[in-house]
Amino acid sequence: MTTVTLIGAPTDVGASVLGASMGPDALRIAGIARALRALGLEVRDAGNLPGPGNPQALAQDGLRHLQEVVQWNRAVFGATAAALGQGRLPLLMGGDHCLAIGSISAVAAHCRARGRRLKVLWFDAHADANTPGTSPSGNLHGMPVACLMGHGPRTLTALAGQPALAPGQITQIGVRSVDAVEKRFVAEHGIAVHDMRSIDEHGMRAVMQQALADVDADTHLHVSFDMDAMDPSVAPGVGTDVRGGLTYRETQLCMEMLADCGQLASADLVELNPALDVRNQTAELAVDLLESLFGKSTLVRAR
Numbered sequence: 001m002t003t004v005t006l007i008g009a010p011t012d013v014g015a016s017v018l019g020a021s022m023g024p025d026a027l028r029i030a031g032i033a034r035a036l037r038a039l040g041l042e043v044r045d046a047g048n049l050p051g052p053g054n055p056q057a058l059a060q061d062g063l064r065h066l067q068e069v070v071q072w073n074r075a076v077f078g079a080t081a082a083a084l085g086q087g088r089l090p091l092l093m094g095g096d097h098c099l100a101i102g103s104i105s106a107v108a109a110h111c112r113a114r115g116r117r118l119k120v121l122w123f124d125a126h127a128d129a130n131t132p133g134t135s136p137s138g139n140l141h142g143m144p145v146a147c148l149m150g151h152g153p154r155t156l157t158a159l160a161g162q163p164a165l166a167p168g169q170i171t172q173i174g175v176r177s178v179d180a181v182e183k184r185f186v187a188e189h190g191i192a193v194h195d196m197r198s199i200d201e202h203g204m205r206a207v208m209q210q211a212l213a214d215v216d217a218d219t220h221l222h223v224s225f226d227m228d229a230m231d232p233s234v235a236p237g238v239g240t241d242v243r244g245g246l247t248y249r250e251t252q253l254c255m256e257m258l259a260d261c262g263q264l265a266s267a268d269l270v271e272l273n274p275a276l277d278v279r280n281q282t283a284e285l286a287v288d289l290l291e292s293l294f295g296k297s298t299l300v301r302a303r
Contacts, residue, residue, distance in 0.1 A: 004043050004090075005045075005046055005079075005083040006045040007083065008048035008095075009051070009075070009094050009099050010051075010095060011051055012273075013096070014065065014096040014099070014139060014141035016137060018056075019274060020095055020096045023093060023283075025048075026277070029280060030287045032290065033045055035291050044088070046079060046083075049076065051068070059138025062131075063135075063153065064140065069101075069156070070153075072102070073098070076103050077102040078106075080103045080106035081110065089264070090106075090266050092270070094271060094272070095271075101156050104165065104224065106159075107265075108165065109161070110220070117220065118222065119221050119263075120224060121170075121171055123229040123254070124173075124175060124226040125229055125240070126178065127179075127183075127186055128144050129146045129182045130143045130182055131146050132153065136179065145170065149189065150163030151185075168190070168192075171194070173194045173199075173207065173211060174195075174229035174246050175194075176244055176245065177240075177242045192211070194211065199246070204250040204253050208257045212261050219263050220265045221263040221265055222265065226238075227285075228241055234248050234285065235282045236282060237272055237283065238273050239276065252289065255292035259292060
């Protein structure tokens with residue numbers, strides 16, 4: 001695909017901290033459209049999706065803001081499905097990570113209709129595998145992986161009529177903060193996880209080679225990138241920072257290897273929080289990484 005559709009989802013209804021709602025416009029200010037056009041891509045900015053505000057309410061039945069989260073994810077689902085149906089690559093600009101329920105559900109439905117295999121690479125400091133019965137906070141940005149696998153409220157797990165993902169379709173990278181119950185969920189479901197210890201022991205190149213080993217010409221590759229996957233020393237503008245994350249060079253290598261594989265077909269960039277940033281440096285970093293994801297490199301390299 002050579003046409004990228006930018007989809008803004010300005011909300012933080014799934015998050016614990018306000019501010020991610022300003023993420024899409026921070027990326028625009030950092031020059032995302034200009035940067036991607038400089039790579040020879042056609043870029044269409046679909047603007048920001050409309051949706052409900054953040055009521056800042058307490059959790060009910062283990063969930064905060066379920067109705068609002070559902071509305072946002074339905075909007076994201078529709079916009080992502082429309083872009084894919086027009087042969088474009090949807091780039092979701094969040095917003096918090098609960099929005100990936102909508103984007104990946106749309107991608108899964110698209111792949112099922114076309115007989116393609118879906119592979120999701122999930123970059124995040126957190127496993128995002130809580131459920132309403134296990135979440136200590138009720139914040140839905142801590143539940144999207146579980147929801148995508150069918151564990152959560154049906155209004156989210158069945159956006160596409162059925163759960164979007166089987167465990168073998170998702171690989172998590174950069175994880176370093178996991179609740180005790182999440183650890184059991186990940187183990188019981190056999191989710192592939194390359195945590196920071198794995199990256200320290202084996203190196204990012206080996207981790208990415210393993211993560212991409214089953215990606216072939218018939219694979220639709222979706223990248224869901226939470227900015228808190230990176231160390232807060234280089235990416236301070238996030239709501240739930242955790243020390244010991246990915247370095248700038250490690251993340252650049254990930255992006256370049258993803259570009260080299262040639263199968264990127266959709267992406268999320270989420271949890272950018274300008275309210276906690278320093279002179280928009282995390283948004284500028286995000287644009288830098290996206291340039292590499294879409295093919296920018298120091299030298300001409302054979303795939």
